Amino acid sequence: MNDDRLWPKLKNGVWKDNPGLVQLLGLCPLLAVTTTLVNGIGLGMATLFVLTFSNALVSATRRWILSEIRIPIYVLIIASLVTCIELVFKAWFPTLDRSLGIFIPLIVTNCAIVARAEIYASKNPVGASIVDGLAMGTGFALLLMVIGLFRELFGHASLLTDFTMLTGGEGFNGFVFADGGLLLLILPPGAFFALALAVAAKNAIDRKLRRARNTGATRSLRRSG
């Protein structure tokens, strides 16, 4: 857990302890904005940024923070960072900002961020905390993208529509395969189904991997015995 090398931590954040899939944190934005892949990318990037910097700031100030007032301080730090990123989005990605709407300011309430500040950044050095923020943020962002991709592909029958919201201007603007898809997936219940499928898929893959490892282990045991 305290290993601060990038690769194992990244693997941990993306797969083993994925904040969305395993810890089930920050579900509100995850379920709400993932109607398209571009939305998922946008909110994923914003969350990744906030998580990394809040971890860095919390970790940098951890020696001076008395435990009684730590929560208000985390809230202060996170709220300021979110306000900054909201301003940046409004200035450079105005259409994306409008598409994500209230969910940019609502990153403040993403419990994944407070959780990482409390569990990790308040007890570890700055470098390790930044790596932790990057790893957990990447895990969260990837999950947003996977669910966004799934819901857009089957719900809208399109892919990467409104891509210009990220590039800001003309150019490639996604593919549309058909006029409308499975409406259910775009509506709120579809978000829950998509998340459930993602969690189920992860568990299934984990079980398969474990079984493969176990049979491998028994075989080698038999051979040696």
Place this chain on the structure above:
Amino acid sequence: MTGRLPILKSGATLAAIAAICTSLVALTYHYTADRIAANDKALLEQSLQPALSDLFFDSGVSESRLVVAPPHELPGDDEALIYRIYAQGKPVAALFVVTAKDGFAGPIRILLGVDMQGVVTGIRILQHRETPGLGDKIVSRRSDWVHQFPGHSIHDPGVEDWAIRRDGGQFDQLTGASVTPRAVVKAMRDTLLYFEAHQEEIFAAPATEDAT
């Protein structure tokens, strides 16, 4: 004495961190404010454009704004906006931003362009919360529904026929959604009637200054 010190220390820490965070936000604001204002203005001009179709005009769209505070005879209970469009100093059209309040899922904000003869130049939906896949087809990006209106005026097809087909009118509804188009069509009709009755005062009124 010993009891008071930690409180002082906590307070000082909190104040210091608050000061740092506030300056961070202030700094970001300082570097983004101009860009954000420019974006907002560009967005406004850009969003008003489709309601004018290919009408020639040479006035800045956003400087001619008239804010009509409620209560007023236009659709909706909230503030209505009117943008006056000129070509070589002569009025050529008016853009209305009004609210259709009886949408399926709350109010629908509409942008409607009308030329001096009362003919619709274009209509767009600015804000809505209609059902995705059904009522949201009123948005130009999702279907051609809004494109049936340009060219019509309150005398063509006439007040009674300014309704969707299901209500005996002239205009197409949407499959699976009639509440939404009904609300929009009704708001358009009321706006056209208002324009016909108040055309002169609209163009005589001075522009509303920004409160900021």
